[in-house]
Amino acid sequence: xxLYLWPRSLATRTALVLLLGLAIVQVAGxxxxxxxxxxxxxxxxxxxxxxxxxxxxxTIALTDPGRRPTVLADLHRGPDLxxxxxxxxxxxxxxxxxxxxxxxxxxxxxxxWMGAPNLRWREMVIYxxxxxxxxxxxxxxxxGEWLNVRAxxxxxxxxxxPTFLVAFSLMTAVAAVLTLWAVRRLTAPVRLxxxxxxxxxxxxxxxxxPENGPTEVAVAAVAFNTMASRIRxxxxxxxxxxxxxxxxxxxxxxxxxxRAEFIEDDEQRGKILADLEELEAMVSATLAFGRDSRAMETxxxxxxxxxxxxxxxxxGDARPDVADRLTYEGPSHLTVQARTLSLKRALVNLVTNxxxxxxxxxxxxxxxxxxxxxxxIEDDGPGISPAEMDRVFEPFHRGEPSRNRETGxxxxxxxxxxxxxxxxxxxxxxxNRPAGGLRARVTLPV
Amino acid sequence: xxxxxxxxxIDDDREIRDLLARxxxxxRIRVTAVRDGKEARRAWLNGHxxxxxxxxxxxxxxxLDLARWLRGQSDIPIVMLTAMGEDTDRIIGLELGADDxxxxxxxxxxxxxxxxxxxxxxxxxADVRHDPAVRGYRFADWTxxxxxxxxxxxxxxxxxxxxxxxxxxxxxxERANRVLTRDMLLDLLRGRxxxxxxxxxxxxxxxxxxxxxxxxxxxxxxxxxxxxxxxLAATVDRL
Ligand SMILES: Nc1ncnc2c1ncn2[C@@H]1O[C@H](COP(=O)(O)OP(=O)(O)O)[C@@H](O)[C@H]1O
Ligand SMILES: [Mg+2]
Numbered sequence: 001x002x003l004y005l006w007p008r009s010l011a012t013r014t015a016l017v018l019l020l021g022l023a024i025v026q027v028a029g030x031x032x033x034x035x036x037x038x039x040x041x042x043x044x045x046x047x048x049x050x051x052x053x054x055x056x057x058x059t060i061a062l063t064d065p066g067r068r069p070t071v072l073a074d075l076h077r078g079p080d081l082x083x084x085x086x087x088x089x090x091x092x093x094x095x096x097x098x099x100x101x102x103x104x105x106x107x108x109x110x111x112x113w114m115g116a117p118n119l120r121w122r123e124m125v126i127y128x129x130x131x132x133x134x135x136x137x138x139x140x141x142x143x144g145e146w147l148n149v150r151a152x153x154x155x156x157x158x159x160x161x162p163t164f165l166v167a168f169s170l171m172t173a174v175a176a177v178l179t180l181w182a183v184r185r186l187t188a189p190v191r192l193x194x195x196x197x198x199x200x201x202x203x204x205x206x207x208x209x210p211e212n213g214p215t216e217v218a219v220a221a222v223a224f225n226t227m228a229s230r231i232r233x234x235x236x237x238x239x240x241x242x243x244x245x246x247x248x249x250x251x252x253x254x255x256x257x258x259r260a261e262f263i264e265d266d267e268q269r270g271k272i273l274a275d276l277e278e279l280e281a282m283v284s285a286t287l288a289f290g291r292d293s294r295a296m297e298t299x300x301x302x303x304x305x306x307x308x309x310x311x312x313x314x315x316g317d318a319r320p321d322v323a324d325r326l327t328y329e330g331p332s333h334l335t336v337q338a339r340t341l342s343l344k345r346a347l348v349n350l351v352t353n354x355x356x357x358x359x360x361x362x363x364x365x366x367x368x369x370x371x372x373x374x375x376x377i378e379d380d381g382p383g384i385s386p387a388e389m390d391r392v393f394e395p396f397h398r399g400e401p402s403r404n405r406e407t408g409x410x411x412x413x414x415x416x417x418x419x420x421x422x423x424x425x426x427x428x429x430x431x432n433r434p435a436g437g438l439r440a441r442v443t444l445p446v
Numbered sequence: 447x448x449x450x451x452x453x454x455x456i457d458d459d460r461e462i463r464d465l466l467a468r469x470x471x472x473x474r475i476r477v478t479a480v481r482d483g484k485e486a487r488r489a490w491l492n493g494h495x496x497x498x499x500x501x502x503x504x505x506x507x508x509x510l511d512l513a514r515w516l517r518g519q520s521d522i523p524i525v526m527l528t529a530m531g532e533d534t535d536r537i538i539g540l541e542l543g544a545d546d547x548x549x550x551x552x553x554x555x556x557x558x559x560x561x562x563x564x565x566x567x568x569x570x571x572a573d574v575r576h577d578p579a580v581r582g583y584r585f586a587d588w589t590x591x592x593x594x595x596x597x598x599x600x601x602x603x604x605x606x607x608x609x610x611x612x613x614x615x616x617x618x619x620e621r622a623n624r625v626l627t628r629d630m631l632l633d634l635l636r637g638r639x640x641x642x643x644x645x646x647x648x649x650x651x652x653x654x655x656x657x658x659x660x661x662x663x664x665x666x667x668x669x670x671x672x673x674x675x676x677x678l679a680a681t682v683d684r685l
Contacts, residue, residue, distance in 0.1 A: 250529070251459050253551035258465035261554050273553075280551055302604040306657060310606035313653060317608070317646075335603045340596075344606065 011187040018179045026172055034158030041156045042130075043104070050108030053137050053149050056083060058112070060147050061119045068145075080152035089125050089138035090148045097126040097135065105137075118142060130156060189217040193224060202422050204232045243290035246283045253280055285412040288345060289395060289419070297339035304373060304444075305334045307344060308363050311351050315361065322359055325380070326351075330365030336373060336446050338424055343444075346420040347375070349413035350428065350440045354379035356409070357399075358437055367446070372426075375442040383432035392430070393418055451565055452494065455479040456486045456512065457501040457527065466499075469554050475561070483507035483515075490519065497565055499557070501527040501550070502539060510538060517543045523564045527552060540593040541581070563633065582685040583619045585678070586667060588658060589685070590619055597657070605657050610650050618668065618678040628674045651676060 007013055056075070060083075063071045068085055075083075084090070096102070105126060114120050123140035130153055137149045192209065199206040208228065209221040257276050263269040309328050316323035354361035358379020366374050384392060384399065391397050398411040414428075421428050426444035433439050453470070455477055457463050463479035470477045478493055480486050482504055498516060502509035513524055526539045526547040539547055545564045548557050582591040587600035595612050597605045607615065617626060631647050651668060654660075660667040669679050 247529070250551050251462065255459070255461050255465060257551055258462065258469055258554055261469050262465075276551075277553075283551075300604060301602065302606065303599070307606040310608055310611075314608050317610075335601075340604055340606075 010190060011183050014187065015180050015183040018183065019176055022172070022175055022179065026168075030168065037158050038156045042101070045154065045156075046101070046104045047108050049135065049151055049153075050105055051112060052081065053151065054109045054112035054114075056081075056149060057121065057139050057141075057147055058114055058119065060085075061121075061141055062115065065143055065145065081149065083147060083149045086146045086148055088146055090136060092127045092136050094128045094132050094136070097129045101129050102126050105135075129153070189213060189220065193220060196224060196228075200228050200231070202427075204228070204235050239290035242286045246287040246290070249279075249283045253283065282410040285410050285416065289412045289416050297341055299337050299339055301335050301337055302340045302343070303333050304336045304338075304375075305331055305365055307340075308347065308365060308375065311344065311348055312361065312363060314348075315351055315355050319355055322355055322361075325360035325362075326355070327362045328365070329363070331367070334365060334367065334373065336444060338444070339420075342420045343424065346417040346428075347442070349417040350377050350442065353413055354381075354438070354440070357381045360437075368443075371446060373444050373446060375444070377440040377442070378433060378437055380437045383436065383438045384430060389430060450474055450476050451496040452476040452478070453497040453499060453561065454486065454489055454493070454495045455499045456482070456504065456509075457499075458482060458504050466554070466557075470558070470561075473558055483512045486512060487515070490516070495522060496568070497523045497525065497561060499525050499527065499561070500544075503527075503529055503550075510542060513539060513542050513544060523568045525557070525560055525564055537593050566633070584683040584685055585619060585622065585680040586658075590615060592616065607657070608650075608653075610646065611654050611657075614647075614650050615654055618676065619682055622678045622680060622682040625671050625675045625677045631676070 007016065059075060060068055060072065072083060072085060097105070106124070109124075119142060121139040122142060122144075125138045126135065127138075128135040132153075133155065134150060134152050137151070139147045139149070141147060196206070196209045206228070208225040211218050211221045211225065213221070253276060257273065260269050260272045260276065263272065305328075308330075312326045312328055316326050351361045351363070354377050358381030360378070360380045362378045364376045364378075368374050388399055392399060393414050394411075395415045396411040398409060414430075418428050421442060421444065424444055426442060428440060428442045431439050431441065453475060455463060455466055455470075457466070457479070458481050460481065463481065467477040467479045478489050478495070480489050483506060500509050500513055500516075502513075504512065509526070513526070516522060516524060521543075524544040526544045527550045528539060528547050529550060545567075546560050548560055581593065582589050589598040589602075590596075591598070595607075597607055597612075597615065599605050614631065617631070628647065651670075655665055655668055658667050667678065667680055669677050671677055
């Protein structure tokens with residue numbers, strides 16, 4: 001069975017369970033308290049009734065039988081007490097009083113001093129009780145006459161005191177608030193951990209978690225930080241290795257380029273130089289990937305609109321065949337703060353992809369909420385299959401069709417672009433357009 | 447005929463030194479190649495050079511220190527070989543007064559083109575030679591910073607330039623109020639762009655005008671000279 005109302009958040013769940021527990025405890029406590037209170041009330045009522053009825057009886061019993069009706073009429077009776085003399089117990093439509101109650105009444109009555117033992121009632125029947133709101137006590141006087149007393153019974157009131165309920169609700173409310181607060185505090189570290197994991201996913205150099213708080217939380221934070229530093233170490237080792245290889249390749253590539261100049265065969269020389277160009281581009285991309293843009297550059301202002309148009313101009317100069325499919329749409333000036341060389345590289349990578357794989361690059365720039373700029377780069381190519389979508393951001397991953405094509409890429413364009421944009425507090429996402437082609441969407445804080 | 451220029455090549459890799467010397471000599475440039483700062487100083491004292499090609503990544507004494515030393519000796523043009531993508535090296539080098547840089551691994555023909563361009567600038571027009579002390583040129587509230595190869599608008603915001611646009615603007619700024627002939631501009635843009643150079647120049651100029659907010663039809667900053675050529679009509683302050 002699925003609980004549709006069962007909340008998804010741990011905090012709400014815990015709070016709900018705790019509040020439910022609290023409610024049960026409170027209801028139980030309240031019930032016990034009420035039952036107790038009713039017992040006390042019953043006891044007091046029984047004693048009170050017993051004293052009143054017994055003293056009534058005593059007065060009548062002490063009176064001469066002939067004068068009894070007069071005395072009875074004169075006797076002061078409370079509004080809730082009536083009495084009559086009769087030859088038998090009265091006819092009542094009520095059964096006898098339940099035994100425990102009756103015993104209580106009898107015990108209490110027998111404790112009232114009658115003046116003389118022979119004055120004691122010879123027989124007594126008790127009808128009614130709380131369910132009927134009244135009680136009838138029929139007592140046989142020593143001379144055989146019956147005195148029938150009817151008394152109203154006040155209903156038992158478990159919630160008699162008005163302050164009691166107020167205090168009780170207040171207590172419950174305070175406990176509930178405390179519970180909610182404690183639960184929020186307790187689950188906060190879980191949320192922090194999730195946020196830290198998310199930040200780590202975006203940037204391996206994200207700041208570590210604070211390692212304080214309750215033991216369990218501190219232990220989890222330490223474990224998390226250790227894991228993060230291992231990942232960082234791993235990424236660093238790999239990039240250092242790549243960078244070292246890249247640096248070492250520079251000298252042989254330079255030599256080869258020089259040697260190629262001594263090859264007489266023009267065609268062969270051209271081909272060798274083209275191969276070397278490609279090799280160099282790979283090394284250059286690898287080095288760019290290994291570089292931490294934040295360490296290399298400071299933030300300055302740049303006109304993003306002009307930068308995008310310049311990138312498109314460059315792309316058009318390099319590929320005159322697609323030049324008329326490179327368009328810019330947006331404000332003619334828009335200043336952002338950025339590490340300009342890195343930002344340019346990121347945007348160049350995206351535009352180059354659009355031109356290489358999509359034969360076009362339609363760039364749109366817009367300001368969103370005055371805090372973010374959005375750059376969309378669309379092309380007319382095949383797009384990227386859903387299975388590939390995530391993988392294209394992996395270093396050195398190239399799409400199946402591109403691998404065989406002579407595009408000269410190494411699969412670092414997108415990872416580099418994403419690293420740079422994320423280091424700027426922005427991001428890049430890809431989506432296939434319904435009309436075909438790919439749309440790269442870049443966000444960047446102003 | 448021009449006299450054969452003599453240049454000093456400083457690179458720690460013997461093969462590169464030899465190959466580069468052979469390559470440049472084939473292009474009728476005399477080369478003395480040395481491997482480090484010590485040899486360079488000795489060669490410097492024993493010869494007379496028109497240009498230095500300096501690898502910044504030298505063992506022992508760093509290329510930057512050597513560049514500083516050379517600058518102390520004379521204002522001989524320096525072309526630096528920088529580690530690809532190491533922008534800081536390049537910027538420091540250019541601020542130190544190097545005249546140009548070529549990232550390594552370099553394309554020999556591009557290096558040759560740069561050497562020739564720098565030699566021509568140094569030889570033909572001593573008055574506009576790259577002045578190492580210049581951190582920037584200010585004209586009509588715009589600033590061009592050679593070390594960072596960037597253009598700042600009057601508000602100090604960078605306005606991106608393509609490589610060709612930058613070279614063109616630098617040439618115009620360095621020779622402000624003097625006409626640059628098409629031939630000179632062709633030299634500048636050669637190797638930068640594909641396609642017909644003639645058109646490339648016009649395109650680059652019109653883009654530059656747009657970026658400098660210089661109305662194309664009634665250009666005030668970059669004026670077209672009848673008979674082919676352009677001139678930057680502005681006072682240029684060196685910063
Ligand atoms: N605009 C695009 N259209 C279709 N496929 C693309 C596009 N951009 C990138 N890709 C795919 O993503 C892969 C990775 O791109 P990238 O990281 O730039 O590396 P490279 O371009 O060197 O292959 C490419 O090989 C290609 O298969
Ligand atoms: Mg790519």
